[in-house]
Amino acid sequence: MKNILSSLLILLVTCSQAQLVxxxxxxxxxxxxxxxxxxxxxxxxxxxxxxxxxxxxxxxxxxxxxxxxxxxxxxxxxxxxxxxxxxxxxxxxxxxxxxxxxxxxxxxxxxxxxxxxxxxxxxxxxxxxxxxxxxxxxxGLDAISKAIDINRKDYALLIGTDKYDNWSDLVNPVYDVETISGLLSENYNFDTEVLTNPEQDDFLVKIKEYSQKKYKPQDQLLIFIAGHGQFDESFGEGYIVTKGSLQNDEAKTSYIPHSVLRNIIDNIPCEHILLVMDVCFSGTFDPVIARSRASVYEDLDDAELLVRKLSKKTRRYLTSGGKEYVSDGVAGSHSPFAQRFIEILKSRGGDDRIITLHEIYPVMQRLKTLPRTGEFGQNEKDSDFVFVAK
Structure with missing residues (x-):
């Protein structure tokens, strides 16, 4: 867990083996x-x-x-x-x-x-x-505070847009989210859903569906968004561009403001939420541009570590850049951000099969365009998001 870079190297050596023991x-x-x-x-x-x-x-x-x-x-x-x-x-x-x-x-x-x-x-x-x-x-009745709930679930909503009515088309967002969805489902037991090329209403209605789900205390929700983004200096606001968004929308009514997205996601009744955005200007999701909060943890066994991680309310994000354009990559490949995220997921976390957001960010920092991470809404200090491989 503590060295994902090593795990990525180990992955290349062990991927041909029938079983890692x-x-x-x-x-x-x-x-x-x-x-x-x-x-x-x-x-x-x-x-x-x-x-x-x-x-x-x-x-x-x-x-x-x-x-x-x-x-x-x-x-x-x-x-x-x-x-x-x-x-x-x-x-x-x-x-x-x-x-x-x-x-x-x-x-x-x-x-x-x-x-x-x-x-x-x-x-x-x-x-x-x-x-x-x-x-x-x-x-036992006292078990909840001491271990991982046998019925806890991880959910992932992945939204990718590469076809636009008024903006230039992209080549990788749908490919990226479908690949990540498969890894999360097959390797980490996530309940995944992929939404491709949504209109503005479809996007918001789908987010609303997740706000109406019933979540248990240790459940987690990952929301991954890939596509075009925009930033308006006059409004001081970043935006998600959907399929039908206008190219020159002065009032920005055809876009989804980051401030609206923040509030909607913050109000989803799930204790542990991670938002990942592979979108231009996505770092402006935080009014204070992306602050990284790294932590060092003492050695705990797996159960103690997961209980600690799942005991804090989580509202964290990881974005592919700050106040800038980011690369979509080339056709038939993934975006640089998505490719690195996929490599991390393929590592399966090394020996203990646990990957935390605090481990992911240092690896993502090697990208040419610096990703950003931070917190929003009702986040609690020392919160985290975990991926637990099967």
């Missing part, structure tokens, strides 16, 4: 009692629920769902319940797997006791490779 999850064991010839190809476990390693629940009954893939037949699948990772489970159940199965889905309702529960999924292939993966669930 750390000492925290997907622990590997080889059955030494069997005679194993050649390379052992390990099964791959992908949790569908809970997607995060450390969560909490006020409900004792929880359905655990995971997908298993193996290039050699799956020999045995077990679910265990215990108090500590790595220790022998207090109870285990064997799940029947048909012969010669290479893909298998586990769905099991488990009754958990109050307090800490460690659920282990143990998968053994016929060639002797065993993979163990864990999910920690804290159960």
């Amino acid at each position: 750390s000492d925290k999850t997907n622990a590997i064991r080889i059955d030494a009692s069997q005679s194993v010839e050649g390379e052992v190809i390990l099964p791959f476990i992908s949790w569908e629920f809970p997607t995060r390693e450390y969560t909490n629940s006020q409900e004792k009954k929880t359905k655990f769902v995971a997908s298993i893939e193996s290039s050699t037949p799956i020999k045995e699948v077990k679910l265990g319940i215990g108090k500590k990772r790595g220790a022998k489970p207090l109870a285990t159940t064997t799940i029947e797997v048909p012969e010669n199965t290479l893909k298998f889905q586990v769905e099991k309702d488990i009754y958990l006791r109050d307090g800490e529960n460690v659920v282990s999924l143990i998968v053994t292939s016929e060639d002797g490779g065993t993979v163990v993966d864990y999910r920690n669930v804290l159960v």
Whole structure:
């Protein structure tokens, strides 16, 4: 987590591997009692629920769902319940797997006791490779303040405009938001929606829809906007340009003012919101041009870090520039800003699979046009936005 630049380099080396295994999850064991010839190809476990390693629940009954893939037949699948990772489970159940199965889905309702529960999924292939993966669930009414809510969700609304009635067309915004949407959905379990080439009314109505959603305390919302932007020196205001915006609109009534966008987003009843804008003059979103607030954190375990991040009300933004034009890039490629953002998401956060906004900004600063970051509205001190890879 602490060195995304290193993670980006590691990504190039590891992208061809079937599975990246750390000492925290997907622990590997080889059955030494069997005679194993050649390379052992390990099964791959992908949790569908809970997607995060450390969560909490006020409900004792929880359905655990995971997908298993193996290039050699799956020999045995077990679910265990215990108090500590790595220790022998207090109870285990064997799940029947048909012969010669290479893909298998586990769905099991488990009754958990109050307090800490460690659920282990143990998968053994016929060639002797065993993979163990864990999910920690804290159960009880006092759990909310101590761990990550098992039902928390991350949402992303991505708006890209590259076709304009009165402005010059762009080449990359729709491509950028669709690519980022795929990464957020597949790698970080975001519930994503893409809006392309909206009119002014469509843009505002869609934002309004997100203001009417019901959010839980630890839910997050990412709003990503790519397209043309404008700034008026007389009004001292920046604007989002939509599909039908006029080229020479003296009153700016066909644009969306940053001040209006700030207020609308600030009033969305989600505790944790990050606005990212890959738009010309986007740095003028903040009346005081983009202030960067970097923080240094002590070493915490994953659960403690995420609880800290999700305990502060977040109203933060990241923009592709300040009071200036920014590059749209070339056709068939991404904009420089979007490309760097995509590279960071592809890194999956390194060993702990967590990326924070405070880590993203230093990497984005290497761009030729300096991005800006800051806060708005009801933001609380030391707030942050987190991306947690599956």
